[in-house]
Amino acid sequence: MLEVGADIIETNTFSGTCIAQADYELQAEEEVRLINRRAAEIAKACCSEYTAKDPSKPRFVAGAIGPTNRTLSVSPSVENPAFRNVTFDEVVAAYHTQIDSLMEGGVDILLVETIFDTLNAKAAIYAIEQYFDSKGVRIPVFVSGTIVDNSGRTLSGQTNEAFWNSVQHARPMALGLNCALGAKDMIEYVENLSKCADTYVFAYPNAGLPNCMGGYDQTGEEMREELRPFLEQGIVNMLGGCCGTTTEHIGEIADLAKGFSPRKVPTVESKMRLSGLEPLNYTPDPSCARKTFLNIGERCNVAGSIMYKKAIVDGDYEKALAIARKQVEQGADVLDINMDDGLIDAVSAMTKFVNLLISEPDVSKVPFMIDSSKFHVVEAGLKCAQGKCIVNSISLKEGEENFKRCAKICKWHGASVVVMAFDENGQAANFEDKVNICQRAFRILVEEVGIPPHDIIFDPNILTVGTGLSEHNNYAVDFIRATREIKRLCPGCKISGGVSNIAFSFRGNEAVRRGFHSSFLHHACNAGMDMGIVNAAQVRADIYEKVDKELLEYVEDVLLNMCDNGTERMLEYAATLEPKCKPTAVVKKGTAPAFQATPKLNAKDYDTLVPPEKLCAVPVYRPFESSIQPSANFGVLDKLFKERVLIIDGAMGTSIQAYKLEESDFRGDRYEKHSHSLQGNNDLLVVTRPDVISEIH
Numbered sequence: 001m002l003e004v005g006a007d008i009i010e011t012n013t014f015s016g017t018c019i020a021q022a023d024y025e026l027q028a029e030e031e032v033r034l035i036n037r038r039a040a041e042i043a044k045a046c047c048s049e050y051t052a053k054d055p056s057k058p059r060f061v062a063g064a065i066g067p068t069n070r071t072l073s074v075s076p077s078v079e080n081p082a083f084r085n086v087t088f089d090e091v092v093a094a095y096h097t098q099i100d101s102l103m104e105g106g107v108d109i110l111l112v113e114t115i116f117d118t119l120n121a122k123a124a125i126y127a128i129e130q131y132f133d134s135k136g137v138r139i140p141v142f143v144s145g146t147i148v149d150n151s152g153r154t155l156s157g158q159t160n161e162a163f164w165n166s167v168q169h170a171r172p173m174a175l176g177l178n179c180a181l182g183a184k185d186m187i188e189y190v191e192n193l194s195k196c197a198d199t200y201v202f203a204y205p206n207a208g209l210p211n212c213m214g215g216y217d218q219t220g221e222e223m224r225e226e227l228r229p230f231l232e233q234g235i236v237n238m239l240g241g242c243c244g245t246t247t248e249h250i251g252e253i254a255d256l257a258k259g260f261s262p263r264k265v266p267t268v269e270s271k272m273r274l275s276g277l278e279p280l281n282y283t284p285d286p287s288c289a290r291k292t293f294l295n296i297g298e299r300c301n302v303a304g305s306i307m308y309k310k311a312i313v314d315g316d317y318e319k320a321l322a323i324a325r326k327q328v329e330q331g332a333d334v335l336d337i338n339m340d341d342g343l344i345d346a347v348s349a350m351t352k353f354v355n356l357l358i359s360e361p362d363v364s365k366v367p368f369m370i371d372s373s374k375f376h377v378v379e380a381g382l383k384c385a386q387g388k389c390i391v392n393s394i395s396l397k398e399g400e401e402n403f404k405r406c407a408k409i410c411k412w413h414g415a416s417v418v419v420m421a422f423d424e425n426g427q428a429a430n431f432e433d434k435v436n437i438c439q440r441a442f443r444i445l446v447e448e449v450g451i452p453p454h455d456i457i458f459d460p461n462i463l464t465v466g467t468g469l470s471e472h473n474n475y476a477v478d479f480i481r482a483t484r485e486i487k488r489l490c491p492g493c494k495i496s497g498g499v500s501n502i503a504f505s506f507r508g509n510e511a512v513r514r515g516f517h518s519s520f521l522h523h524a525c526n527a528g529m530d531m532g533i534v535n536a537a538q539v540r541a542d543i544y545e546k547v548d549k550e551l552l553e554y555v556e557d558v559l560l561n562m563c564d565n566g567t568e569r570m571l572e573y574a575a576t577l578e579p580k581c582k583p584t585a586v587v588k589k590g591t592a593p594a595f596q597a598t599p600k601l602n603a604k605d606y607d608t609l610v611p612p613e614k615l616c617a618v619p620v621y622r623p624f625e626s627s628i629q630p631s632a633n634f635g636v637l638d639k640l641f642k643e644r645v646l647i648i649d650g651a652m653g654t655s656i657q658a659y660k661l662e663e664s665d666f667r668g669d670r671y672e673k674h675s676h677s678l679q680g681n682n683d684l685l686v687v688t689r690p691d692v693i694s695e696i697h
Helices: 018-024 029-053 088-105 118-135 160-170 183-196 220-232 247-257 306-313 317-329 346-358 375-382 400-413 431-449 475-489 499-506 510-527 536-541 549-559 566-574 633-643 652-657 663-667 682-688 690-696
Strands: 008-010 060-065 109-115 141-145 174-182 200-206 238-241 272-275 279-282 294-297 334-338 368-371 390-394 416-420 456-459 531-534 646-649
Touching (some): 008 109, 018 029, 029 682, 060 088, 109 118, 118 141, 141 200, 160 279, 160 400, 174 238, 200 220, 220 247, 238 247, 294 536, 306 317, 317 346, 334 346, 334 390, 346 375, 368 375, 375 390, 390 400, 400 431, 431 456, 431 475, 475 510, 499 510, 499 531, 510 531, 510 549
Parallel strands (some): 008 060, 008 646, 109 141, 141 174, 200 238, 238 646, 294 334, 294 531, 334 368, 368 390, 390 416
Antiparallel strands (some): 272 279
């Protein structure tokens, strides 16, 4: 492959994990490490030889990290969709061993490839980040997904843009697609990645589709012509071949690429990009934030729905799934999932429910908010979700070190993170404390952890008004004013909150409670609130402009703290309403004469939400500087990617088939008496037939 023009060759380690090698009873760590180290050493020796022949064309080894033969997002049991035959932690551990061994062997790049389940890829990325963090060194990472058919989705159901949103936290130097499809079927999906990904993009498709015998008939010249549009349209920085390709194919591709310039990496707008099976790219509208407000469905929260809590306690997960499905049908953009209750084993319930949700495409198409006050429960949820989630929440309550630890784990999972306005001294209730705590947290996350501002979501605490306690009267005003100031002082951040908290005092009176929610969202969104945990159907129905004007006056006297006796007046008025009526269609009780409330006390004649006259300057935040040292290959590869289209070889299996090897070739001396058949375990050939692997390279 190097002889005909490959710039990058893959190690023969597609199945080089203990999970995959268990099929051959070779899962022992000693064997797995040997396979990966030897594979890397053989490939490295070949690359060094060809680089020495022509230093102007350096060659690189990509450590191949395959998907394993297990899937974290799909149950192997039709009868039990929540069941998994492997855990996230087991997959991470398996990948960590493989990565460590590949690095020992001297690979230049780590290539997470043939991703049919994004959660497996996220486990590989987690292991990679763990490894880099522990060793203090970073090498380039390439990530390659697999679209299984013309639906444009992975086997686990994600579109390719949703896949990108899920793995972009790895900051891959290059992103692409390989396997499953031939070039002509793959091009539209590569083109889509080329538009949305601000990194180098590649493709190494199969040599067409397999014939009825599982072989590939497309010649190198035919594949060359099918790949020509990739280059003519300027959508790739690297090309190659996967299943069915040989030196003939790679040689033709390399020759073709010489006549074309590489794709120019686009500048992609910095924004919060979430995903379920489908992408959710959040773009707020500053002129009308209410229009772009993200509705986070509250009904899969045991504190937000008695019906849902009962279903979980009773083990009635079908009913719980129906509640989730209905929320999405009614307009939830994101689904909040919370299991924090003394009667529930939260880790077990979170794991089972998220696994079940993944099996329901009508629900899992939206991103999840994994919600718990216990971080180990949050982690349990993240380990089941292939999409890019929101974590709700972390805080400074237990100090900066624990805050940074939790934030780093969220970053490794690729999650956006909600930060509660809570520190070592307690919960922020007033304007000043909300702003100060959030600004402190923002600085830590941006400067010390390296979380992008657009993935930081503050919850400045929506606290209940109308309680009868005067010290609570300004809670809503303080939240709304703090929202505006936090957005100003922490550029790029988002604001969220649990909206139902605001009118908890008026539960049982639908018109009043929902009227509070509508008015609060109107004013909070005008101040910059981006999202909230809400009853999606009610929020969509209770448009502020349609709320009964008489009701709204009483609501806003309390909400905006417009007089000292607003709560008393609200209670008087609420007593005249039918408790189940809607805020947009108020129904009075009986036929009583027109209602007259107690006169206002100390009524305010000014806007309580007006910003302070004197505002401090917006701080300058220093860029995150990682202590992990990048390898020199970053600079070399970056230069090459800008100069020309690179060539990668990804077809080790096809080349091995041509040798017609027998059982004895796979056994060699080391495995002569091994109890299990080994024929077909191609990775093993780096130990038993290194001459074959070296010749293919």
